[in-house]
Amino acid sequence: MRERDHKLREVVGGHNAHDLRDISSRRSESSNDVEQNYVRAHPSYLKTLGQVHSAWIFGAVAELVDNSRDAKATTMEICIDMIYLHNAGKDTPMLSVIDDGRGMTHLEIFRMISLGHEHPDTDDPDHIGRFGVGFKTGAMRLGKDALVLTQTANSRSIAFLSQSLNEGKDNVEIPVVSYCRKGQFMEVDTSVLTETSAKYNLKVIKEFSPFNKYLIGEKVGLFRERGTGTQIYIWNLDEWGSNFCLQWDNGINGGSSFHQGDILIRSRRCRSRTGQMSRTVPLDFSLRSYLEVIFLDPRMKIYIQGSLVRSRPLARTLNKTVVESGNILGKPVLLTLGRCQLELEQANCGIFLYWHGRLIEAYKRVGGMIHNGDKSHGIIGVIDVTQLMNHGDGRVWVHNSKQEFLDSEVYAQLLDWLGEKADEYLDSNFDKLQVAAIINSFDLQRKGNSLYKPDHEWVQCDKCRKWRMLSSGFDSKTLPQEWFCYMKPLNGNCEMPEQKVERGVITVSAKRSGYDTKQSPMKQNDGLFGGSSCRSEGKSMHFLNPDMLRCSGDDDSSWTLEKDVNPVSLKRLKRGPLRGCMKSR
Template sequence: MTSGLKMGGSLLNFSELPREYGFNHFVMLMKDQKLICRTQCINPPSEMPSDWNILKYARKMEIRYLWELRRFFLHPACQNAHEQMEWERFLGYLQKHNMVAIAKLELYELYILPPDEGSKFGQVVVAYWNKKAGLTESKKQKAKTQWTGPPPTVGSERVEGLTSTVRQDVLPSFRMVKELSDASHEDINGEGSSTSADKCSISHKFPQETGDHHAHESRVETCSRPQPSAVQYGLLEKNYVRADPSYLKTLGQAHSGWIFGAIAELVDNSRDAKATKLEIFVEEIYSTKAGKNIPMLSVIDDGHGMTHQEIVRMMSFGHKQPDRDDPDCIGRFGIGFKTGAMRLGRDALVLTQTADSRSVAFLSQSLNEGKDNLEIPIISYHRKGQFMEVDTTVQSEALAKNNLKSIKECSPFNKYLIGEKLGLFREKGTGTQIHIWNLDEWGSDYCLEWRTGLSGGSSFYQGDILIRSGRIRSRPGQITQKVPLDYSLQSYLEFIFLEPRMKIYVQHSLVKSRPLAKSLNMTSVEIGHIMGKHVQLTIGRCQLEWESANCGIFLYWHGRLIEAYKRVGGMILSADTGRGIIGVIDITGLMNDGNGHVWVHSNKQGFQDCEPYARLEEWLGKIADEYWDRNFDALQLKKGNALYKPDHEWVQCDKCRKWRMLSSGFDINNLPQEWFCYMMPFNGLCGTPEQAVDSGVITVSAKRSGYVSKQTAIQSKEVVQLVNTTSTSGGNKDDSIQPTEEGVRPPVSKRLRRGPTRACKVT
């Protein structure tokens, strides 16, 4: 295969060039002692051996002194098609991952740089330094402060009469660029400033190593017009962000108001990883450093795991937000894991495994104590047959060993405990584990307290993780002190997802998910349009919330609960108004401005103060008040507080995770702890699609402007009579509803006084 360079309209074969052009030196390029291809050097330094063996790869951005090194070209001189293919694969890998191939020879250390995007892989740049001359620390430091980004492009480069375009990574030294910019304001003859419009040439001698007999001259073509200054080229010192270890503690303050928000961040990551099972528990482990048993919070899922690049992205402090709002993904801001883990404890270890890789990452305040800059050890492995070996394409074995040593010294994890935890991946083969210790404290104890449920699958006393303070979150108009969702993780996770699919275990007890929209009585669906966007609210009465004196709207975003028990309309002004009334709404579309920005707080515990949210509050208040006026007087309190059951009972299959509607009047308490589709009363198959709610069960209310139409009143009366027949049969005759003529109730006015309605008979 012939390779060459265009010169004067003809193709010049490199192998035919005379010795003085520097193309005479052939090199056999190898990786792990296996030949990649034969190559030719363009002006290499002296005493360059003919065999190069690539030992490792490193990211280009990590070699900070790279731009201080001298350079030459390497061109393929393939002997057959196989070598050409291997050369293209080799350079393609460097280009795709922005990697530098490193070869250490007796006298030189070589860095083969990745080619530019769109390059045809015709040639590649090799940076090098002579071990005899050395690269002093002062030079390295100078390179760091002088330039940390890509070098500027200056004209074209001449190599002994051969002209080729200079790419950004070809310039041999930035000293040349600075000297050129300084010289650009002088006449080429040294007679002051040049005003001629004619082109001129400025020659500069490349700095060569001692004893290098291939010294050559570089000629840069410039114009006489004023040249950019050194400041424009960015040659002055730049400022870059440095993360102090104390920043980890600052990150945890994002969830300082409610610690369950930190756990929710980890649950979100598991759902985004398409996990089907998630376990959250606290266990006691022995810490050699503490000399005693300490509690450790573990969050383990069976999702698809993370590759090395993905876990590095996870550990990075924020990343570029996606250009579009993915409805199937909750994670967006790039800080969820860091804020969640550092709120729960001081140290967190992540074990993750995909089908072909495994990674261990350590985010630790203890490890970084007293340091000036934050260090996050990461060790990555790749699968080789039945075993996992250190992935030397992303780190050296020495670095991996050093990182593992840091983890062992600053954590309860030794190689045996790590191996034990990795054994949990055997069931499915993939997943992620997050282990957090040195948990946040509450006085002399911990902020969290935990209890293990009774054995035998009893639903009476389940395991749970509680907030030790037991405080409820502040909400306008709320007087009740019984809001289990605020201090019980079991209760919170029951509602966390609008359509729960993932099996979640807390302290080894299964969370019985409750889809709120399917557990209401007198259910009504309200359709609205806010700022041109469609919204749908499901509203109804919940017996459990009535007994707890709770009410409000549950606001979901991407199917995840953001705000609970949000009081709107008359609920804010009176503790009795709206009691037991619950609304469910997903406002993913409304909270997206269409340009990739979402109006959600980064801790996902509230919405930003914006016009769409203000309009939503106004609409929700109006709908909730209308629903209350239309239905409250028709609901009676029987002697002994009659129970109002949901319109339909629903149960979730423990295998397919689909929700099944049970027949009317069926007592859900008769179901076993684990229920499957083939069992009574469904007696079906897991492949059967989920049922849709019958059209006659949910009443879609008409637009209402302060009055009740005859048709709406009749529909409401029929539904109430149905409820009284099925749920409150056996009551006194005096307790029944007394409709007016033709079954139409008179217009309903809002009650401003407290206490029971006139239709309610309290005994």
């Protein structure tokens, strides 16, 4: 029996005595005491886990963000600071991820650090964790060593997942120390490990990490302010050449939004996407930009390098919004389409696909977006595919990196449907938006306004985290840095229900196909030449060329022709803009 326990200890590595006895009892109860084989985890497997996010390191950060949201955290802080590493004898950068969630018990943190466990059985639609590998793949991609400090109302645990500790070993060792509350103090939880095991594990942690008893005590002190939560510290960060893969900027305290702290990917390369020509995609190399849109319905406050990330719920920031519903393999889907001024300026477009409220794919080009070039710039779609991608028997059509979908029938049909809806949106609204752009270009010169404003401007309460629609004409730039429901212009309270995204209004009417040459010139409703007409604020206008337009007064709808011109009937032979339109530019 002693030899068998020795073998088991070798298999389970850093597992404590309680777990060892539990495994032994299960083995002795097996029929006829048949010898069982257990797989050993070599330390090189830790590096292999990190390769799940080899293509994009922010996918590793997202795993830690997911865990905080699953823990119902309201506030999360991500920061890189310098810390003295006594083993190396120098200062080294350390990434910290701290939240005020509910924390983890000994069993929960043991499951988190285990190299594989059963998928959680939860019906929570907002729960993201499904695969049991997120923390390991994320932490081991970011750095070689990670320490987790977590506290619930009645317990506290420390876990150390380290490649440095396991270097040269035959099996992975993961030291864990757990405490339970007794009165006003936290003492070693002897129901899960012995005093001897606790002392040994703490000694190992202090030897192979910068966390001595003073630093551990300092970090534990953070729980006095928060009560519960989890702190993750990662060092020996991944390298890029002779420097680190991540580059951090603390920004300027009290500065503008252009001087806020951020964590960047040093290479600043854009990810490769089918049909993408733009090289300006901040989401790909700026953590702040990524976290602005990572959640479909953002509620958690996230700070990067000490400054708050202003969430950007895409569906609430679109212009000329259209909501399309459909049915794919018997499951309903809802797509929000519109034009975004920011993405137009950066020459980006595509669909943002969310699963359990978390962004899985961004700027997914579908339909005509793939080959349409500048015609689709600024067109953004937002869709939640949770029901569609959850198979129902525990399987999901999402890759365990949570950065892409698996190649499956449902995904293929989804892309086809998205392509159809995106093309319909372009066919129905493209020419209208083109005409509106010409009209608004005069506004840009007269008033300095953006070409495409969101249909409605929104602000998030810093207390209840609900989104409030601002009244028409209110200047959102006048709002304070911290805004609450009782402030202007809402003058309400946090108990008021949250408003929903509404359909936008298309103000210009035109067709995208050919001209009807049988109509009289001034009655034709097609194109920019040959007597085009559009309607704005209940009034109609006819024009042949933008240079012939004259605005009367400040009313945007008051447009007349500069002079009378006999229009020429034209026939469009193929799709795309008219050559005459290109000349007018």
